[in-house]
Amino acid sequence: MAARVLTATERQRLEVLGLHLNDPEPVLICRPCGYALKPQGERVSRHLAEKHNVPKPERRGLNALVRSIGLADPNDVEPRPDGLPPHEALTVLRGYACRHCAYRTVSLDLICRHISSEHGFRDPRKSDGWQQDHISSDVSLQSWSQNGTRGYWVAQPTAPASSSPLPHKGP
Structure with a gap:
């Protein structure tokens, strides 16, 4: 699905409300919250009202x-x-x-359970060196959704040319 091209006025209206129309992935991101919003129904307008106290007149026509x-x-x-x-x-x-x-996950508990259940390494936290052997820690992760439902990707401000990126998967 490709998003239609907005007029400058429409794009500016979204930006004033703190919304970023992403390209090429057609999602609408709430800048203050730092995640994409579900576009169905009145969710975007309701989000702005409930989370950011945007008055109704400023939201009129947004849906x-x-x-x-x-x-x-x-x-x-x-x-x-x-x-x-x-x-x-x-x-x-x-x-x-x-x-x-x-x-990938933001939870140490979940990554430890994953290492045990998916790869058969039992009680990884009780073994010396388990972390460096099985887990990359302090990784910069991003997701479209607030809780990483669809999965995370590794964001790297400066990726060395010789390294290959890690594959991505669910939360």
Whole structure:
């Protein structure tokens, strides 16, 4: 799905409300929150009212504009490739990446469970060196959604030319 091209006035209206129309992935990002919003129904307008106290007159006509753009649900958009610089409108989270597959998460508990259940390394926190052997820690992660439902990608401000990026996978 491709979003339609906005007029300068429409784009400016979104920006004034703190919304960023992403390209090429057709999602609408709330800049103050740092994640993409679901475009269905009145969710964008309701988000601005409830989270940012944007008055109704400033939101008037926003639902129709959002519907007309042709946006995707952030949970249906593929994660970006690893190794790109951080997306300027999305939150950067510190997290963990599995060294054996494409699993990423912001939870130490979840990465430890993953290492055990998916790769058979039992009680990884009780073994010396488990972290460097199985987990990349303090990784910069980004996601389209607030809770990484669709998955995270590794954002790297400066990616060395000789390194290959890690594959991506779900939360």
